[in-house]
Amino acid sequence: MRAIPAASAVALLGVAALALTAPAATAAVDGGTTPFGFSVTPATVAPGGRVTLGVTNCSSTATASSGVFDTVNIPAGRTALATVDWDARAGTAYQVTFTCNGVTGRTNLTVAGATRAPVAPTAASTAIAPAGVRGGLGGSVGGVTGGELAAGTALVVVAAAGAVHAARRRGSASRAH
Structure with a gap:
């Protein structure tokens, strides 16, 4: 019976985290x-x-x-x-x-404030040296979208609710024996 209020609290924390981390979009x-x-x-x-x-x-x-x-x-x-x-x-x-x-x-x-203008390529700068695969870009390639942020928050909420549920079951099972 107590798992529902705990899950509600975890869900509210997830929503609060989502609201605080969502980028402000102005238009x-x-x-x-x-x-x-x-x-x-x-x-x-x-x-x-x-x-x-x-x-x-x-x-x-x-x-x-x-x-x-x-x-x-x-x-x-x-x-x-x-x-x-x-x-x-x-x-x-x-x-x-x-x-x-x-x-x-x-x-x-x-x-907004000025940024550095792109440098025009020259013949020397456009030559590509042979190299291996460029790895390690991971999440640095693009920004985080609202959908990705919501999905991540949902996963955290589900994991936390599952942990609370498992802990309560384990506690009630040990008291029964």
Whole structure:
């Protein structure tokens, strides 16, 4: 009977851990002045960074354009990625214009502190030396998504609940003998 409150406590701890570790996602979103919705996520990005452009309630392909990235086509019901120019000025808010069925809406995209621009490759730097397999990248290749974080938290909660259940069974079994 006591396993359920213990499992509830463990589940609440898992949810709290998930809430505290989830990255805060900010987005520049339409203020409701157009018949369609649009967003730029994140609303602040470093030069050379990528943003996700989204449009809702648009029955055709929409476009997003800005002075800080090339014009991007956004298929109906989908999102698209845009790469911010490396020479974008840090601290500057650039206007992003979304167009759907001839109607336009605008929001801002702010460029964060400067990062180092990529070095143009030369003939000497593009030569690849023979080498073995590159291992050890593991989780360092990409970021953690919300789904992966939720799945990991769920596994921790299930393992903790199982441990509590096993400990209580073992305790009640030893008292019976």
